[in-house]
Amino acid sequence: xxxxxxxxxxxxxxxxxxxxxxxxxxxxxxxRENLFSNWIxxxxxxxxxxxxxxxxxxxxxxxxxxxxxxxxxRECREVLQGTSGACWSVLTERWNQMLFGFQYPVxxxxxxxxxxxxxxxxxxxxLFQKLPRKMLIFSAIYPFLAFWLIWGGTLLTPxxxxxxxxxxYMAFVKTERLIGFATGLLSGVVAVALVLYLGSFVTAALSGxxxxxxxxxxxxxxxxxxxxxxxxxxxxxxxxxxxxALGRQSNMPIIKGICxxxxxxxxxxxxxxxxxxxxxxxxxxxxxxxxxxxxLRVIIMITLFSAAYIAExxxxxxxxxxxxxxxxxxxxxxxxxxxxxxIILPQALKISIPGIVNVAVGLFxxxxxxxxxxxxxxxxxxxxxxxxxxxxxxxxxxxxxxxxLLFFVVCYGISQYSQWLERQLRTDHH
Amino acid sequence: xxxxxxxxxxxxxxxxxxxxxxxxFHVLRDINLDVQxxxxxxxxxxxxxxxxxxxxxxxxxxxxxxxxxTVDGTLLSSDVKNIDKVRSEVGxxxxxxxxxxxxxxxxxxxxxxIWVRKTPKKEAExxxxxxxxxxxxxxxxxxxxxxxxxxxxxxxxxxxxxxxxPRIMLxxxxxxxxxxxxxxxxxxxxxxxxxxxMTMLCVTHEMGFARQVANRVIFMDVGQIxxxxxxxxxxxxxxxxxxxxxxxxxxxx
Numbered sequence: 001x002x003x004x005x006x007x008x009x010x011x012x013x014x015x016x017x018x019x020x021x022x023x024x025x026x027x028x029x030x031x032r033e034n035l036f037s038n039w040i041x042x043x044x045x046x047x048x049x050x051x052x053x054x055x056x057x058x059x060x061x062x063x064x065x066x067x068x069x070x071x072x073x074r075e076c077r078e079v080l081q082g083t084s085g086a087c088w089s090v091l092t093e094r095w096n097q098m099l100f101g102f103q104y105p106v107x108x109x110x111x112x113x114x115x116x117x118x119x120x121x122x123x124x125x126x127l128f129q130k131l132p133r134k135m136l137i138f139s140a141i142y143p144f145l146a147f148w149l150i151w152g153g154t155l156l157t158p159x160x161x162x163x164x165x166x167x168x169y170m171a172f173v174k175t176e177r178l179i180g181f182a183t184g185l186l187s188g189v190v191a192v193a194l195v196l197y198l199g200s201f202v203t204a205a206l207s208g209x210x211x212x213x214x215x216x217x218x219x220x221x222x223x224x225x226x227x228x229x230x231x232x233x234x235x236x237x238x239x240x241x242x243x244x245a246l247g248r249q250s251n252m253p254i255i256k257g258i259c260x261x262x263x264x265x266x267x268x269x270x271x272x273x274x275x276x277x278x279x280x281x282x283x284x285x286x287x288x289x290x291x292x293x294x295x296l297r298v299i300i301m302i303t304l305f306s307a308a309y310i311a312e313x314x315x316x317x318x319x320x321x322x323x324x325x326x327x328x329x330x331x332x333x334x335x336x337x338x339x340x341x342x343i344i345l346p347q348a349l350k351i352s353i354p355g356i357v358n359v360a361v362g363l364f365x366x367x368x369x370x371x372x373x374x375x376x377x378x379x380x381x382x383x384x385x386x387x388x389x390x391x392x393x394x395x396x397x398x399x400x401x402x403x404x405l406l407f408f409v410v411c412y413g414i415s416q417y418s419q420w421l422e423r424q425l426r427t428d429h430h
Numbered sequence: 431x432x433x434x435x436x437x438x439x440x441x442x443x444x445x446x447x448x449x450x451x452x453x454x455f456h457v458l459r460d461i462n463l464d465v466q467x468x469x470x471x472x473x474x475x476x477x478x479x480x481x482x483x484x485x486x487x488x489x490x491x492x493x494x495x496x497x498x499x500t501v502d503g504t505l506l507s508s509d510v511k512n513i514d515k516v517r518s519e520v521g522x523x524x525x526x527x528x529x530x531x532x533x534x535x536x537x538x539x540x541x542x543x544i545w546v547r548k549t550p551k552k553e554a555e556x557x558x559x560x561x562x563x564x565x566x567x568x569x570x571x572x573x574x575x576x577x578x579x580x581x582x583x584x585x586x587x588x589x590x591x592x593x594x595x596p597r598i599m600l601x602x603x604x605x606x607x608x609x610x611x612x613x614x615x616x617x618x619x620x621x622x623x624x625x626x627x628m629t630m631l632c633v634t635h636e637m638g639f640a641r642q643v644a645n646r647v648i649f650m651d652v653g654q655i656x657x658x659x660x661x662x663x664x665x666x667x668x669x670x671x672x673x674x675x676x677x678x679x680x681x682x683x
Contacts, residue, residue, distance in 0.1 A: 324528035328524065333514050
């Protein structure tokens with residue numbers, strides 16, 4: 001019995017916390033552990049360094065020796081005299097065309113530039129919750145202001161469109177409360193149409209009232225066109241995507257059927273075919289005589305396209321929520337719109353942010369596809385007017401590097417924002 | 431029991447006479463149950479016996495296929511208005527709390543009063559703080575559910591239901607997902623609620639709680655009510671063999 005160890009143990013004094021042992025630190029240790037831990041790792045490290053160095057050594061002189069002041073490719077090559085160097089002068093010569101297209105009036109460049117700066121002001125309160133909420137009023141006005149700045153014409157046009165939307169909203173709210181959702185929606189649409197109809201007489205009579213020189217849609221181009229398409233289509237396709245995602249989850253078979261067919265059809269079709277449809281076929285669907293703007297048709301198509309993808313992303317978010325959230329909302333007596341708006345969507349959208357940003361970035365880059373239906377966006381400008389001009393035919397690298405840089409800055413910015421937002425919204429583990 | 435209480439408890443809070451199927455599977459069979467106002471009922475039984483399904487039918491989280499359920503004078507039918515009315519009068523606590531993780535504790539409690547009852551925000555917040563004090567966690571009001579322990583979360587869930595001033599409370603295994611050390615704080619809250627005269631239906635295996643609080647214990651098996659009695663009789667003198675077996679298994683260790 002004396003061999004049995006005594007199992008009884010009582011701690012009378014708690015152990016005080018002590019600091020962790022000092023870690024061995026230093027650059028040499030890090031390098032040894034991460035880059036040269038074994039011979040395979042060492043070989044890979046050396047190979048990688050070799051290739052990175054090779055690329056940098058080959059491209060730096062080309063970039064660094066670049067020529068900035070010539071006015072054609074031939075002149076540029078004369079200056080370089082066979083040495084390696086870039087002809088950056090194509091950018092100094094043609095930057096305005098790449099940004100604004102070749103038909104936008106030069107004296108009006110300040111208008112889209114101002115619209116772009118204001119765009120940053122407009123989206124700031126949407127992106128950053130800490131900014132004063134009153135800035136959202138400007139965000140609501142911005143689309144009309146930007147339209148006026150970029151397209152020109154009388155200020156009355158966007159004002160009347162804005163007023164019609166306000167009238168429609170008020171009609172909707174009043175009737176919805178009195179009669180019901182569907183009747184409210186109908187009366188809202190009627191109110192919008194009525195104000196637009198009456199307003200058309202006013203704009204016709206006062207076409208010169210606070211007017212900017214009008215610019216036709218076909219004159220839009222360059223990176224400006226990509227930005228217009230990207231911003232408009234992303235902001236339209238998110239609400240549409242939410243509606244489609246909820247519709248697909250609906251218990252009502254007809255609504256569900258329409259949403260499923262729409263989403264699956266759009267996802268099964270390449271964007272480029274839809275753009276050709278927008279270019280050629282879509283006009284057949286409108287009453288004869290209506291001449292729908294090409295940009296508007298393209299916006300409709302890209303929006304429908306990305307809405308289908310966003311709907312699927314959001315559906316994933318909805319499916320990821322535990323059943324208990326729906327039940328808790330139901331058991332508190334919230335009705336369907338309240339439960340969706342207050343409980344389900346905030347959480348589902350939060351889960352969906354990476355996916356939505358993914359679609360948005362992809363969509364923004366896909367706007368360059370409009371170059372194949374002879375719209376002169378950034379890529380369209382490079383492929384068309386600039387590459388085929390006598391002065392610059394045969395130049396590729398510099399132009400496409402510039403395009404890559406522009407797109408990269410925007411898309412990288414968006415993706416960094418989404419990562420920051422995800423960290424901000426993380427309320428469940430900290 | 432005072433005369434006033436006797437009078438109130440004459441009223442019938444819930445009247446159930448129904449059957450339910452999942453597809454062809456008959457989950458609830460001829461359930462016939464009247465709940466008096468102020469009555470505290472504990473429902474127990476093996477898993478799959480339909481006890482959770484039964485109380486989830488009372489606020490229409492599950493549909494019944496045959497028969498009727500009347501809650502507080504409102505007949506539950508497919509009419510959405512009736513369902514919403516019943517749900518706003520009946521509070522429910524879930525096994526996994528189901529707090530809204532994106533809202534603070536206070537917002538969790540004020541959400542339904544503000545949007546369903548149209549209570550002004552300030553008043554709703556005062557009510558919420560009152561009930562958070564009642565469940566003894568007013569100091570957590572500005573935290574998020576993820577920062578609280580399980581027991582605290584369940585107490586918040588109780589407070590959230592109480593903020594709607596319900597006349598009936600349903601509990602669906604409120605302590606089953608909790609660490610042993612946290613069960614007591616939740617049960618204490620429920621006992622306090624019972625002492626205030628709340629009509630309660632509680633699915634639980636906490637037999638100590640049943641003895642202390644319940645007026646009636648119901649034992650269910652295979653979708654039917656096998657035995658019901660007042661707690662002393664139920665525990666000391668069970669009649670059916672199934673009940674005896676069940677009790678011996680949960681009390682025997």
